Structure formats: C-alpha cells, structure tokens
Amino acid sequence: MSTLLASTETLAVEVSCSNDALSVTLSDGRVVSVPLVWFPRLADASPRERSDWELIGGGIGVHWEAIDEDISVASLLRPENFMRLPHKALPGANRQPRVRKKLKSPHALRG
Secondary structure: OOOOOOOOOOOEEEEEEOOOEEEEEEOOOOEEEEEHHHOHHHHHOOHHHHHOOEEEOOOOEEEEOOOOEEEEHHHHHOHHHOOOOOOOOOOOOOOOOOOOOOOOOHHHHOO
16 A cells, blocks of 8 residues: 655745845744845845845745845755855865976977
8 A cells, every 4th residue: 555645845934134134934934044145136135125025936935026036945945955155165176276287399308
C-alpha cells in the first residue's frame, strides 16, 4: 500500500523593510529577516518604493513593481542555493593566476 503525502509550501503573508533589513512573515508563523544589501535594487530603493510590494504566486514570492525586483520565499530560506552571498567568494577566487613562462627558442639554448 502506498501513501501519497501532500507537500506543503511555506508562503509569505507579510513583508516589511527597514533601512537595513528585509523581513518576511511566513504562513507557518516564522519571520525571516535578511540584510537588505543582499538585494541591491531593494537597498537602493526609497522607503516608499520598498513599501509598495505585492505577493506573487499566492505567496511564493514578493514583487516590487517600481524597481522590478522579485524575491522568492525559497531564496530567503535557502540563500546559498539561489545567490552568491557577500561573504562567500567564488571557488578559486583566492588562487594566484597562472603565469606562463616564455620558452626560449632552441637556437638560444645553443651556447
């Protein structure tokens, strides 16, 4: 006998922005708060533009029309899967660049 479980998705129900944080209240009661610098368009927006948001997809995300910004609840809950966070360097970013040595021509090797 197999059992099919219905998947439940956590949805946004309320949004607010301060000068340095985006806070999203979720349908399960949690409040997720993330630094505004993660979203440059939102960080650069005026307080009025930040307050003019709408839920999209029944709450799977938030949209700001004036600044053309969309943020999904999934990206807030698992940011490492959706964006490169400011404190995370790209893999290999700290490696030294490869330097190619110029080979001497065979004629220059003869002495």
